[in-house]
Amino acid sequence: MSFPPRLPILSAWAIKNFAVPPLAPSATDQIVADPRNALVLAGLSEKLLKYNSTNDDFSGQTPTVNDQAAVEYQILNGAAVIGQSKGFGQMLYKREEDGHFIAYFSEEIKLADGNVIRTGGLVDDALLTAGEQATITAVGIAGPFSGAVGFRQFRPIVPHEEYVTSIVLYRR
Secondary structure, three states: OOOOOOOOHHHHHHHHHOOOOOOOOOOOOOOOOOOHEEEEEEEEEEEEEEEEEEOOOOOOOOOOOOEEEEEEEEEEEEEEEEEEEEEEEEEEHHHOOOOOOOEEEEEEEEOOOOEEEEEEEEEEEHHHOOOEEEEEEEEEEOOOOOOOEEEEEEEEEEOOOOEEEEEEEEOO
């Protein structure tokens, strides 16, 4: 895909000016320090609703380059359902130095409070499958936290079936 010559310049400018986190909250601009400007959801759980993959090995132990999966999860805070996610993952390449597969994971999360969050990022699939936590970028795309930036973390309890997750968004 080829971009018009000015698009990468505009994109870099926008990211630098609107998405880069501040080094510290400013004495004259306390947006980050105001709790009304933060969405912090920690200790959530995700339960699998749908899983469709090009790889028949549901355990995740035998990935191959270009494996793709489409998933849907229910997001819970304790017993209360607070949202749902629809996501996509693809194995991009196998790292020569350790044999780990690097995947791109993305999703759209719709919360009951009206927030819609888009996530995406690179994940070391071997570490995730082994039970380690992954962290990817999160951006509010609709609802009260539209335009807020942050991250999403998830760690498998049962790979592909159940995760412990957190979502943090803040305005800057």
